[in-house]
Amino acid sequence: MLAGGHVFTGNRRRPWVEAVAFDERAVLAVGTDGEVGAAFPNAERIDIGRGTVVPGFIDAHNHFLATGESLGSVDVRFPTVGSTADLVGVIANAAMSTPPGEPIRAFGFDHAKYERIPTRWDLDQATTEHPVLVYHVSGHHVLVNSLLLEQRGVPDDAVDPPGGGLVRDEHGRLTGLCLDAAMSLVLPVAVDVGNHGPNFHTEAPIEELVDDVERAGRAFLAAGLTTVCDAQVTARELAAYHRAARADRLPVRTIAMPLSHQIDAYEEVGLAGGFGDERLRIGAMKFYADGSLIGGTAAFSEPYGAHGEFEGSMYWNEAELRGMFARAHSLGWQVGVHVQGDRAMQIVLDALEAAITGSPREHRHRLEHAGFPTPEQIRRIAELGLVTVDQPRYLFDSGDEFIDRLGDRAQRLIPLRDELDAGVVVVLSSDSDVASYRPMDTLSSALSRRSRSGATIGIDQALTLDEALFAHTIDAAYALFLEDRIGSIEPGKLADVVVLDADLTRVAPEELSSIQVRTTFLGGTRVYDGRGA
Numbered sequence: 434m435l436a437g438g439h440v441f442t443g444n445r446r447r448p449w450v451e452a453v454a455f456d457e458r459a460v461l462a463v464g465t466d467g468e469v470g471a472a473f474p475n476a477e478r479i480d481i482g483r484g485t486v487v488p489g490f491i492d493a494h495n496h497f498l499a500t501g502e503s504l505g506s507v508d509v510r511f512p513t514v515g516s517t518a519d520l521v522g523v524i525a526n527a528a529m530s531t532p533p534g535e536p537i538r539a540f541g542f543d544h545a546k547y548e549r550i551p552t553r554w555d556l557d558q559a560t561t562e563h564p565v566l567v568y569h570v571s572g573h574h575v576l577v578n579s580l581l582l583e584q585r586g587v588p589d590d591a592v593d594p595p596g597g598g599l600v601r602d603e604h605g606r607l608t609g610l611c612l613d614a615a616m617s618l619v620l621p622v623a624v625d626v627g628n629h630g631p632n633f634h635t636e637a638p639i640e641e642l643v644d645d646v647e648r649a650g651r652a653f654l655a656a657g658l659t660t661v662c663d664a665q666v667t668a669r670e671l672a673a674y675h676r677a678a679r680a681d682r683l684p685v686r687t688i689a690m691p692l693s694h695q696i697d698a699y700e701e702v703g704l705a706g707g708f709g710d711e712r713l714r715i716g717a718m719k720f721y722a723d724g725s726l727i728g729g730t731a732a733f734s735e736p737y738g739a740h741g742e743f744e745g746s747m748y749w750n751e752a753e754l755r756g757m758f759a760r761a762h763s764l765g766w767q768v769g770v771h772v773q774g775d776r777a778m779q780i781v782l783d784a785l786e787a788a789i790t791g792s793p794r795e796h797r798h799r800l801e802h803a804g805f806p807t808p809e810q811i812r813r814i815a816e817l818g819l820v821t822v823d824q825p826r827y828l829f830d831s832g833d834e835f836i837d838r839l840g841d842r843a844q845r846l847i848p849l850r851d852e853l854d855a856g857v858v859v860v861l862s863s864d865s866d867v868a869s870y871r872p873m874d875t876l877s878s879a880l881s882r883r884s885r886s887g888a889t890i891g892i893d894q895a896l897t898l899d900e901a902l903f904a905h906t907i908d909a910a911y912a913l914f915l916e917d918r919i920g921s922i923e924p925g926k927l928a929d930v931v932v933l934d935a936d937l938t939r940v941a942p943e944e945l946s947s948i949q950v951r952t953t954f955l956g957g958t959r960v961y962d963g964r965g966a
């Protein structure tokens with residue numbers, strides 16, 4: 434038993450207790466030290482001391498495999514890379530240690546923080562002997578060098594695919610920056626996803642992918658995550674998770690959200706989510722409505738940017754979305770739809786409402802990101818029983834750009850308070866590797882709503898500590914239809930339990946990020962110990 438400290442249970446009837454007892458599988462008892470000690474007098478006692486015990490965190494929207502790839506690739510995130518010159522320098526460095534002809538992959542560039550948008554000619558200064566792929570931090574765009582365009586046979590007069598764009602200079606030449614669905618033209622992709630979403634599913638041997646899964650999974654355990662939902666899964670990811678699980682190399686409970694291009698295939702085998710075991714499951718089906726908030730392609734009713742240059746783009750028109758949601762809903766799928774701007778939200782809500790009222794059932798359809806719902810839209814979200822899966826960490830990473838690009842509207846981004854007040858089930862998640870997967874970073878941003886420069890963004894929308902904890906544990910389990918097994922520390926639940934090294938109730942919101950995980954238990958087994966035991 435863990436005793437003598439603060440235990441957050443995730444159970445709204447009794448959120449804080451002093452002690453918890455569990456065995457090699459499940460939670461046995463929670464309560465005061467006296468209650469739990471009396472029930473299990475012979476249990477080994479570990480003193481919580483100044484720590485805090487919480488349910489294993491659940492990341493309901495995370496790009497698990499991509500996170501593993503990014504952890505094993507060239508890191509070009511801000512602030513490591515803060516300018517075009519930095520980017521060129523880092524890629525040139527990588528080229529020196531990469532055999533000529535081998536691809537160089539880098540993750541996380543964020544040109545909103547640069548003095549200008551980098552081009553393939555910049556990358557060509559770093560190397561002309563390696564094909565170079567630099568992923569945008571949003572995962573929605575990629576920048577490539579001239580050699581890669583040549584190898585992929587993409588000429589200046591290539592046609593923009595539906596749902597995507599190839600950026601050109603004033604002479605009509607490709608700059609190497611490919612937006613949204615146009616990524617599929619330049620990537621050596623393993624699967625064809627059409628314009629169902631951004632295609633970051635690049636070819637790699639399955640052994641490498643299993644390594645990536647294990648690498649990310651171990652990092653998740655060290656951060657206190659015990660369950661992770663991959664929000665965009667193709668045959669490539671599912672095969673890697675399945676292979677990893679069979680080899681006992683899948684460190685966390687994993688839920689896969691198949692991307693919508695696979696709806697026919699799943700219908701053919703008779704599956705509509707909600708299938709699997711305690712380690713690997715198939716969950717909701719993932720759809721895309723508009724583009725990326727950080728990447729500048731989210732669809733707002735009024736364009737954003739200092740000159741209104743970001744008009745936003747949709748992956749589908751209204752009729753197409755209606756048709757897809759109606760079909761997925763009637764097949765029995767839980768729908769998870771990427772939706773950022775209020776223009777996209779209106780279309781999504783209309784389409785989901787039509788599907789739901791056409792055949793009512795418990796659905797828990799998910800709005801992924803829900804960056805800018807209007808007050809009226811929030812009322813509809815509550816009425817329709819939709820779950821919002823939000824990523825407040827964006828406010829830290831890109832908050833200063835949001836203020837520049839959206840002006841006053843930035844204050845109403847990710848309006849968590851309004852959503853809770855309206856009765857919406859709010860779920861916190863990371864969207865890793867777009868943002869940090871560390872729950873302590875997510876919690877810090879949900880409470881402080883501060884940008885990197887320290888500006889507050891919609892501080893009236895900040896959550897309390899308890900609200901944020903519920904949203905990253907039991908309510909995240911609800912979004913995955915798993916609240917009967919995980920997400921809280923209650924007798925009978927799987928003993929996914931994390932010990933943090935500080936008293937959460939005494940730490941200022943901005944300082945939450947510095948809290949480390951002491952120990953992580955998965956199903957009662959100690960799977961991470963920060964003290965190396």
Ligand SMILES: [Zn+2]
Binds near residue numbers: 494495496664864
């Ligand atoms: Zn995502």
